[in-house]
Amino acid sequence: MIRIYREAGEAPIATIDGMRLLKGDGDTQIASIDNDKVYGGSGRIQLLYIAGDRVFKGMGSMQLARIDRGEVYAGTSGPQLAAFAEGQITDDSGTVIGHIDHPVTVAELAAVLHLVFAIF
Numbered sequence: 001m002i003r004i005y006r007e008a009g010e011a012p013i014a015t016i017d018g019m020r021l022l023k024g025d026g027d028t029q030i031a032s033i034d035n036d037k038v039y040g041g042s043g044r045i046q047l048l049y050i051a052g053d054r055v056f057k058g059m060g061s062m063q064l065a066r067i068d069r070g071e072v073y074a075g076t077s078g079p080q081l082a083a084f085a086e087g088q089i090t091d092d093s094g095t096v097i098g099h100i101d102h103p104v105t106v107a108e109l110a111a112v113l114h115l116v117f118a119i120f
Contacts, residue, residue: 001026002102004112008115014116016104020022021111031111038111055110055120065113065120067106072113074120082119084109 003025014030015022020042021031024115031047032039038048048064049056054076055065065081066073072082082097083090089098089112098117101111113119 001109002100002104004116005099005101008099013098014112016108016112021108021115030115033105033107033111036107038107038114048107048114050107050110053106055106055114065110067109068091072119082113082117084113089113091119 003012004010004014012025014024015026016033017026019033020029021033022028023030029042030107032042036050037046039045042045042110046059049060051057051060053067054063055063056062056069066076070084071080073079074081079090079092087100088096091097100112104112
């Protein structure tokens with residue numbers, strides 16, 4: 001299980017257990033992560049589509065972000081929104097806003113940034 005924290009040592013605000021993104025320590029399912037797709041809740045409504053380093057809304061209609069070596073940019077060529085390195089998530093000003101205790105895939109990172117931290 002992968003745990004996501006606002007502050008290190010606190011209770012997790014979200015957890016990734018297999019293909020499920022869960023609220024807190026696992027009581028409510030926020031999303032399902034299936035390779036290159038993120039679905040809302042436990043249903044089949046597609047929220048995000050990941051193509052390489054690009055994150056699209058829904059089934060690919062609009063590019064929301066680009067994740068390049070841990071740096072997250074708005075749209076196709078917009079400003080930097082956040083960064084993820086060495087387990088820390090920072091916002092555009094460099095302030096640490098969260099921690100992830102294990103390595104994650106691009107789809108997992110996109111789901112966490114979009115659904116937990118509302119970055120894009």
